[in-house]
Amino acid sequence: MSVKHTVCLIPGDGIGPEVAEAARRVIDASGVSIEWVSLPAGAGAVESHGSTLPEETIRAIETHRVALKGPVTTPIGKGHTSVNVGLRKRLNLYAAVRPVRNLPGVASRYSDVDLVVLRENTEGLYSGIENEIVPGVVQSLKIATRPGCERIARYAFRYARSRGRKRVTVFHKANIMKMSDGLFLECARAIHAAEAPEIAYDELIIDNGCMQLVRDPSRFDIVLMENLYGDIVSDLCAGLVGGLGVVPGANIGDSSAVFEAVHGSAPDIAGKNLANPLALIMSGVMMLNHLGETEAAGRIKGGYDAVLSEGKPAELTRDIGGSGGTREFAEAIIRRM
Ligand code: ATP
Numbered sequence: 428m429s430v431k432h433t434v435c436l437i438p439g440d441g442i443g444p445e446v447a448e449a450a451r452r453v454i455d456a457s458g459v460s461i462e463w464v465s466l467p468a469g470a471g472a473v474e475s476h477g478s479t480l481p482e483e484t485i486r487a488i489e490t491h492r493v494a495l496k497g498p499v500t501t502p503i504g505k506g507h508t509s510v511n512v513g514l515r516k517r518l519n520l521y522a523a524v525r526p527v528r529n530l531p532g533v534a535s536r537y538s539d540v541d542l543v544v545l546r547e548n549t550e551g552l553y554s555g556i557e558n559e560i561v562p563g564v565v566q567s568l569k570i571a572t573r574p575g576c577e578r579i580a581r582y583a584f585r586y587a588r589s590r591g592r593k594r595v596t597v598f599h600k601a602n603i604m605k606m607s608d609g610l611f612l613e614c615a616r617a618i619h620a621a622e623a624p625e626i627a628y629d630e631l632i633i634d635n636g637c638m639q640l641v642r643d644p645s646r647f648d649i650v651l652m653e654n655l656y657g658d659i660v661s662d663l664c665a666g667l668v669g670g671l672g673v674v675p676g677a678n679i680g681d682s683s684a685v686f687e688a689v690h691g692s693a694p695d696i697a698g699k700n701l702a703n704p705l706a707l708i709m710s711g712v713m714m715l716n717h718l719g720e721t722e723a724a725g726r727i728k729g730g731y732d733a734v735l736s737e738g739k740p741a742e743l744t745r746d747i748g749g750s751g752g753t754r755e756f757a758e759a760i761i762r763r764m
Contacts, residue, residue, distance in 0.1 A: 434462070434493050434495060435491050438497045440498065442692060442753075443469070443497025445704070449756070457720075468496070485514070495685075495686050495711055512553050519682075520680040520685055521548050521578055521680055523677070524679060527668055533668065533735060547579040553655065554569070576613075576614035583615075584623035597650075597651050598650055670747070671691075674688065675713055676688060704757050708757070709731075730761065734756070
């Protein structure tokens with residue numbers, strides 16, 4: 428019997444509650460002992476708590492250090508600031524880790540994708556510093572700091588070493604943003620030379636990097652980049668392996684970690700039992716590994732690999748060629764564990 432963990436669960440908005448419930452059921456069935464603390468965040472929290480990101484949610488994650496989070500809706504244009512950005516900044520979750528791999532039975536144009544998108548999560552254009560200089564002229568500031576660039580570079584090379592990965596490729600636009608992306612590159616080069624010379628290192632201007640990714644993703648191992656580029660490239664990479672329903676993620680800081688899928692709240696399919704819960708379930712597997720619960724994590728992975736390999740349409744969601752729903756997919760995984 429493993430130790431009992433306390434984990435914060437943020438169901439979120441849109442498809443969030445459905446996929447969070449599916450992930451919780453699968454994780455509970457893996458044999459691990461977890462006390463879940465359900466916490467509000469997102470559009471739903473405004474009514475109950477007067478804020479999209481209530482203080483009690485931040486404090487609970489600071490206390491328990493680990494959270495599994497469903498997506499939350501971020502309004503476009505005016506209105507509330509992003510919950511995701513707020514959470515990552517408040518908790519200093521500076522590294523977003525998004526492993527992108529082909530899965531058995533999930534159709535894709537490629538068969539040999541196995542890469543990790545590493546995104547700096549607290550700086551760049553997501554600093555949220557915007558103003559109107561004069562009517563009709565606005566600016567959004569892109570922030571890069573030496574400590575911020577160094578810590579994500581250090582994280583990337585340590586991650587590479589601990590996972591046996593061989594290469595870190597930085598995507599950048601330092602030909603245009605000579606100062607901000609220039610600093611990002613300068614720090615990556617310096618950390619590589621001083622701390623991880625045995626890991627291969629290279630750099631690509633991001634537009635070329637995107638073209639190379641869709642041409643031959645197998646040449647990439649770890650791709651490291653600043654915040655906005657990482658957001659966009661994560662979705663691009665999800666498209667290489669079957670879509671947003673199958674790519675998990677972790678937001679890691681020095682004192683806490685929040686595990687969440689790359690996808691958003693998908694309001695177009697919310698409440699219909701159509702959402703693929705796999706991305707959040709896989710995020711839960713990352714969380715269990717983080718907690719040292721590797722056996723339980725392996726059991727869940729074995730469960731979803733079996734369901735995907737057997738490929739029974741009634742046990743799979745529609746985004747990956749099935750005819751079943753969120754609940755049926757989760758139940759099928761539990762049966763195979
Ligand atoms: P955000 O800005 O919040 O990241 P987004 O613009 O990336 O959101 P999503 O909410 O991720 O948008 O949805 C993009 C598309 O992918 C939608 O058509 C949605 O239905 C689909 N999608 C996203 N997640 C899933 C899922 N888990 N299962 C099935 N389809 C999904």
